[in-house]
Amino acid sequence: GLKIATIGGGSSYTPELVEGFIKRYEELPIRELWLVDIEAGKEKLEIVGELAKRMIKKAGLPIEVHLTLDREAALKDADFVTTQFRVGLLEARAKDERIPLKYNVLGQETNGPGGLFKGLRTIPVIIDICNDIERLCPDAWLINFTNPAGMVTEAVLRYTNIKKVVGLCNVPIGIEMGIAKLLDVDHDRIKIDFAGLNHMVYGLDVYLDGVSVKDKVINLLTDPENTSFVKNIDGLGWEPAFIRALNALTCPYHNYYYKSQDMLEKTKKEAEEKGTRAEVVLKLEKELFELYKDPNLAIKPPQLEERGGAYYSDAAVRLITSIYTDKRDIQPVNTKNNGAIASLPSDSAVEISCVITKDGPKPIAIGDLPVAVRGLVQQIKSFERISAEAAATGDYDKAVLALTINPLTPSDTVAREIVDEMMEAHKEHLPLF
Numbered sequence: 149g150l151k152i153a154t155i156g157g158g159s160s161y162t163p164e165l166v167e168g169f170i171k172r173y174e175e176l177p178i179r180e181l182w183l184v185d186i187e188a189g190k191e192k193l194e195i196v197g198e199l200a201k202r203m204i205k206k207a208g209l210p211i212e213v214h215l216t217l218d219r220e221a222a223l224k225d226a227d228f229v230t231t232q233f234r235v236g237l238l239e240a241r242a243k244d245e246r247i248p249l250k251y252n253v254l255g256q257e258t259n260g261p262g263g264l265f266k267g268l269r270t271i272p273v274i275i276d277i278c279n280d281i282e283r284l285c286p287d288a289w290l291i292n293f294t295n296p297a298g299m300v301t302e303a304v305l306r307y308t309n310i311k312k313v314v315g316l317c318n319v320p321i322g323i324e325m326g327i328a329k330l331l332d333v334d335h336d337r338i339k340i341d342f343a344g345l346n347h348m349v350y351g352l353d354v355y356l357d358g359v360s361v362k363d364k365v366i367n368l369l370t371d372p373e374n375t376s377f378v379k380n381i382d383g384l385g386w387e388p389a390f391i392r393a394l395n396a397l398t399c400p401y402h403n404y405y406y407k408s409q410d411m412l413e414k415t416k417k418e419a420e421e422k423g424t425r426a427e428v429v430l431k432l433e434k435e436l437f438e439l440y441k442d443p444n445l446a447i448k449p450p451q452l453e454e455r456g457g458a459y460y461s462d463a464a465v466r467l468i469t470s471i472y473t474d475k476r477d478i479q480p481v482n483t484k485n486n487g488a489i490a491s492l493p494s495d496s497a498v499e500i501s502c503v504i505t506k507d508g509p510k511p512i513a514i515g516d517l518p519v520a521v522r523g524l525v526q527q528i529k530s531f532e533r534i535s536a537e538a539a540a541t542g543d544y545d546k547a548v549l550a551l552t553i554n555p556l557t558p559s560d561t562v563a564r565e566i567v568d569e570m571m572e573a574h575k576e577h578l579p580l581f
């Protein structure tokens with residue numbers, strides 16, 4: 149039997165994961181699931197952990213669920229470690245989203261200043277976790293869902309000894325599901341060749357039953373109605389000429405780069421009218437946890453699909469299953485490039501379609517990225533690298549540099565001002581600065 153340790157076990161996404169483990173139990177015989185959290189998340193851990201136990205009992209499976217604040221006990225001899233934690237909780241995210249708006253810069257969880265500061269808070273913790281993994285379960289695979297997932301994977305590759313790491317995002321699977329819906333076919337008939345970075349990924353081709361339907365899909369994407377693929381971002385729609393000439397599938401986060409002004413205005417307006425996304429999610433989370441408390445509830449409630457991370461369980465559990473069974477199917481994940489994308493450093497993390505084997509993901513080589521997207525992708529990778537370095541070493545100047553080279557920041561001075569205000573606002577979670 150397998151042992152899984154989930155760090156940030158009090159997350160409202162845990163029932164997703166448990167549902168995934170239940171569905172694939174035949175292929176993935178889990179004996180122990182350890183949900184770990186910290187003192188601040190104790191209550192959430194209790195509530196979600198009891199729901200997980202009820203779900204497993206209802207399914208009649210012999211999986212033991214352990215709830216603990218003791219990370220070492222959870223990691224000891226684990227086979228897979230999944231991470232889904234949020235340093236500073238949603239209160240910190242709300243600051244990431246609000247402070248930049250004062251400077252007329254986008255406030256968002258994983259992009260621009262918000263992405264930088266979520267990375268600065270998270271990376272020292274993931275480095276600590278990796279040091280524990282090295283000691284307590286050196287053969288385990290680390291499946292990281294914690295954002296900013298691309299930057300976090302980059303940091304693990306560069307600043308720890310852990311090699312068995314995979315970064316995971318639900319956006320690629322969300323796009324595949326969305327395209328399947330547009331074409332009115334089952335999800336498993338659609339395959340997309342993904343390449344790029346986390347939240348900066350492109351679909352270079354798309355297939356229905358193995359035959360390219362890219363022209364048809366690009367045509368569908370000229371209709372604004374057809375461009376929303378995750379709950380947390382409403383696509384504003386593309387200029388048909390732009391999307392036709394780009395001739396690739398975009399991801400929802402591209403709205404922030406190719407429609408920067410419109411998305412900034414929209415984000416500001418929403419913050420005023422209904423609060424930032426973190427403030428909206430705080431309410432949603434309260435409602436979810438009220439539902440989770442019901443002792444008669446023993447399934448994942450459908451309301452969870454209002455969160456941006458929908459289908460996370462499918463992505464995580466099918467990845468773990470394919471590693472465990474050496475399935476060699478194709479899945480988009482974040483992994484070391486190893487030359488698969490010629491336009492990006494070989495030793496950097498990329499998000500790309502991979503063959504999933506017992507030795508991990510093997511990226512499928514694509515050569516160079518299309519010339520229209522190459523520069524932006526390289527720039528974002530440089531932002532992630534310098535941000536990760538700032539986070540791992542506590543280097544203030546590098547944090548200012550990272551934000552200055554980000555395409556969403558207008559100047560070095562604005563970057564420095566935002567960094568100063570956000571360092572102050574987040575100081576309890578930034579011990580290295």
Ligand code: NAD
Pocket residue numbers: 155156157158159160161184185186188189190192193232233234235236237238257273292293294295296297316317318319456457460
């Ligand atoms: P959340 O606010 O519910 O936090 C999850 C848990 O992490 C909380 O119970 C909290 O107490 C715990 N935690 C905080 N610091 C911790 C630490 N040092 N050790 C252990 N646990 C700790 O967050 P959420 O909304 O469930 O999201 C969890 C994470 O997953 C976030 O980082 C979020 O950005 C990420 N996420 C990623 C994707 C993706 O596509 N990769 C999608 C959705 C969410």
Ligand code: G6P
Pocket residue numbers: 257258295317318319378379380425429454455456457
């Ligand atoms: C998905 C992304 C995640 C992101 C999340 C936000 O789009 O893949 O990386 O953080 O949704 O969802 P939320 O419901 O927390 O706003």
Ligand code: MN
Pocket residue numbers: 297316317318319347
């Ligand atoms: Mn994501």
